[in-house]
Amino acid sequence: MENQFTIITPQYAKHIALIQINRPKELNALNLETMGEIRDAIKMLDADDAVRVIILTGNEKAFAAGADIKQMANKTAIDMFNIDQFTTWDTIKKTKKPIIAAVSGFALGGGCELVMICDMVIASETARFGQPEINLAIMPGAGGTQRMTRAVGKVIAMEMVLGGRFLTATEALQHGLINKVVPVELYLEEAVLLAKTISTFSPIAIRLAKESVNQAFNSTLDEGLMFERKNFYMCFASEDQKEGMAAFVDKRKADFKGR
Numbered sequence: 637m638e639n640q641f642t643i644i645t646p647q648y649a650k651h652i653a654l655i656q657i658n659r660p661k662e663l664n665a666l667n668l669e670t671m672g673e674i675r676d677a678i679k680m681l682d683a684d685d686a687v688r689v690i691i692l693t694g695n696e697k698a699f700a701a702g703a704d705i706k707q708m709a710n711k712t713a714i715d716m717f718n719i720d721q722f723t724t725w726d727t728i729k730k731t732k733k734p735i736i737a738a739v740s741g742f743a744l745g746g747g748c749e750l751v752m753i754c755d756m757v758i759a760s761e762t763a764r765f766g767q768p769e770i771n772l773a774i775m776p777g778a779g780g781t782q783r784m785t786r787a788v789g790k791v792i793a794m795e796m797v798l799g800g801r802f803l804t805a806t807e808a809l810q811h812g813l814i815n816k817v818v819p820v821e822l823y824l825e826e827a828v829l830l831a832k833t834i835s836t837f838s839p840i841a842i843r844l845a846k847e848s849v850n851q852a853f854n855s856t857l858d859e860g861l862m863f864e865r866k867n868f869y870m871c872f873a874s875e876d877q878k879e880g881m882a883a884f885v886d887k888r889k890a891d892f893k894g895r
Contacts, residue, residue, distance in 0.1 A: 641670040651688040651835035667704035693738035700747025738827035757814035760823035766802035838876035839894035
């Protein structure tokens, strides 16, 4: 289905949903309405048992070239505080199902921050990643100083945030920001291939594993290990675990039901 600023395809492929940001004239700049639609689409798909993986993309020219500056230019600090736009970002961050970003062209400012909320990133060779807010006498506010530093390290993050440096797709891969670089004509296809692989596994195990990986960024090693252990035990409460191990013993392909 198509909203004003996004196109949502709940069954793009078996168990895979596609959300496409659809503001081509604005290079997919993220205004409040667009972010609201993305949030609502992700919440809907996260609750749909037929969907196991979500792909978020833009077009060949831009994933999203930042926030919509026109909406913010005349706002005061209190205006921005009352708008509370980052609640939308927090909702997306809590998505249980894996989200793969398929990125081509510009992923800047809020667009880059949206990429970093996703769990995996496939990029075309034309992709460019950056946090150029410093040019506007502001700074990132949706995780650009925090997630970028965790992804690429302090000195590269400092250069991007303080100096406005863009990373090419190859540089982003080298610094651990993305998973893979492919020719521009293949970036969405490659994201679908990754989604298809993930969608063949137990949705329960995938959810528990995603939670455990994310916990590594918010805890000490000992706390993370305890969280991982509990989720490992939880897997054994599922029918999928019985099916997966039985299929392995029987030397056949497992049929996971998400139960």
